Amino acid sequence: MSDQPIIAIVATGGTIAMKNDPVTGAPVPALTGADLAAAVPRLADFARIEVVEFANVPSAAMGPALWPSLSRNVAELLARPEIVGAIVLHGTDTLDQTAYFLDLTLSSDKPVVMVGAQRNASDADADGARNLLNAARQILAPGARDMGVTVTLNHNINAAREVRKTHTNNVETFNSGEIGFLGHVDEDRVVFARKSLRRQTLPLPERLARVEIVPMVAGSDGAQLRHAVADGAEGVVIAAYGFGNVNEALYEAAVEAIAAGVTVIVASQVAQGRALPVYGFKGGGHTLLQAGAVFADDLTPDKARVLALLALPLTRDRGALQTYYDR
Numbered sequence: 298m299s300d301q302p303i304i305a306i307v308a309t310g311g312t313i314a315m316k317n318d319p320v321t322g323a324p325v326p327a328l329t330g331a332d333l334a335a336a337v338p339r340l341a342d343f344a345r346i347e348v349v350e351f352a353n354v355p356s357a358a359m360g361p362a363l364w365p366s367l368s369r370n371v372a373e374l375l376a377r378p379e380i381v382g383a384i385v386l387h388g389t390d391t392l393d394q395t396a397y398f399l400d401l402t403l404s405s406d407k408p409v410v411m412v413g414a415q416r417n418a419s420d421a422d423a424d425g426a427r428n429l430l431n432a433a434r435q436i437l438a439p440g441a442r443d444m445g446v447t448v449t450l451n452h453n454i455n456a457a458r459e460v461r462k463t464h465t466n467n468v469e470t471f472n473s474g475e476i477g478f479l480g481h482v483d484e485d486r487v488v489f490a491r492k493s494l495r496r497q498t499l500p501l502p503e504r505l506a507r508v509e510i511v512p513m514v515a516g517s518d519g520a521q522l523r524h525a526v527a528d529g530a531e532g533v534v535i536a537a538y539g540f541g542n543v544n545e546a547l548y549e550a551a552v553e554a555i556a557a558g559v560t561v562i563v564a565s566q567v568a569q570g571r572a573l574p575v576y577g578f579k580g581g582g583h584t585l586l587q588a589g590a591v592f593a594d595d596l597t598p599d600k601a602r603v604l605a606l607l608a609l610p611l612t613r614d615r616g617a618l619q620t621y622y623d624r
Contacts, residue, residue: 302381304344304433305374306330309367309395310353311388313414313425324417326353330386336418337426343433344381349374356388356413359395361505361606367395368402368501375405382408382436384429389413389470392448393460397603400446400457402501408441411448411457415468424451424468431482438487445496447479454479456493461568461597474569497624499607506609508532508602512566513543519550526553532560532605535590536598541565541572541582548580548588555589560609560618564593564601571595591618 308314308330316327328336330348340346351370352363371383387395396411403409410432414425428450435441435449446457451469459473472478480489509525511533525533533554537543541563543551551561563585565572571594574586586592593601601622608621 301343301345302437303347303379304436305347305349305371305380305383306334306386306429307349307351307367307371307374307383308333308353308386309351309359309363309388311356311386311392311413312417313386313388313412313428314353315417315419317417317419324419326355328418329353333386333418333425333429337429339430340433343437347374347380354388356390356392356395359388359391364395364398365402365501365505368399371399371409372403372405375403375407375409380407382410382441384432384436385409385411386429387411387413389415389450389462393457393462393471394599394603396446396448396457396460397600398606400496401499401604401607403446404498406443408436408444409446410435411446413450415450415466415470435482435487438489440489441487443492444479444489445493449482452482454481454489456496458493458495458596458600463568495624497621499611499621502607502610504610505606506531508534508605508609510534510536510598510602511547512536512598513538513547517544517547519546522547522550522554526557526559530559532562532609534562534564534593534598534601534605536566537563537572537582538566540570540575541585541592542576543580543585545579548584551585551590552588558613560605560613560615561585561588561590562593562601562605562618562622563590564596564598566598569595589615591615591622594622596622
């Protein structure tokens with residue numbers, strides 16, 4: 298119907314767009330966004346669909362090389378008054394990172410819903426069609442605007458900043474831990490329970506910063522961090538233990554990096570809780586803070602990196618950067 302609202306579907310690939318290869322039997326990219334939309338005829342009951350074929354890649358191929366262009370594409374679609382919202386089809390491996398990048402760079406209050414699938418389209422119990430339909434219903438639901446970018450799979454609505462993939466194959470892999478869901482797409486209606494209070498928007502720079510992640514593991518010798526600095530990293534996220542702790546060797550490498558003008562950001566590997574500068578032993582969070590490190594609050598290491606990609610082109614001032622992480 299010509300008077301129906303228009304929803305944009307932006308296809309990027311992932312398991313939702315894969316089928317089993319007839320020769321190898323392994324899932325490979327096979328379906329376009331148009332194919333996926335056509336496989337859900339009930340979409341026509343709710344809206345007119347406009348499909349943009351942005352990419353068709355496994356989600357391991359998504360990252361800083363594609364994120365700015367994806368953000369600009371989605372922003373252009375949302376700027377059109379006739380489009381009420383956008384669905385981004387995406388693989389689940391990096392879905393939460395892409396969602397956070399878009400949430401940080403899109404200023405429209407129109408709903409953007411990230412959708413993926415844990416089972417490919419060849420599986421008898423594939424979940425992609427259900428997730429796509431639920432995303433459309435969410436966009437059209439009362440209260441859907443000004444919620445930021447969401448990740449909606451298996452009926453659960455998550456905020457981009459808080460969502461994490463928690464299981465390799467369970468269809469209920471995405472959740473927001475102790476913070477909780479934003480709401481749910483039920484059979485009869487969409488129920489929103491809350492909004493995320495920690496959203497912020499940063500300008501999309503001409504060039505993203507180069508930021509690496511260095512994990513703390515038992516016996517770390519600091520070589521990975523020193524290599525990242527020597528290779529031109531502008532920032533390094535340390536995936537630290539506990540509150541934000543490393544051993545003495547990695548601490549010494551971090552001190553050297555900070556002295557060389559490289560921003561060091563401390564995030565925790567632990568699934569829940571904040572990175573806090575508590576411990577005072579050499580390598581404890583308090584000593585890293587004194588050395589000049591920035592603490593990533595409750596962001597996962599990979600999301601701490603996403604924020605750094607956008608924040609470092611704006612400022613290298615430690616206090617200003619810490620403000621971005623504390624919001």
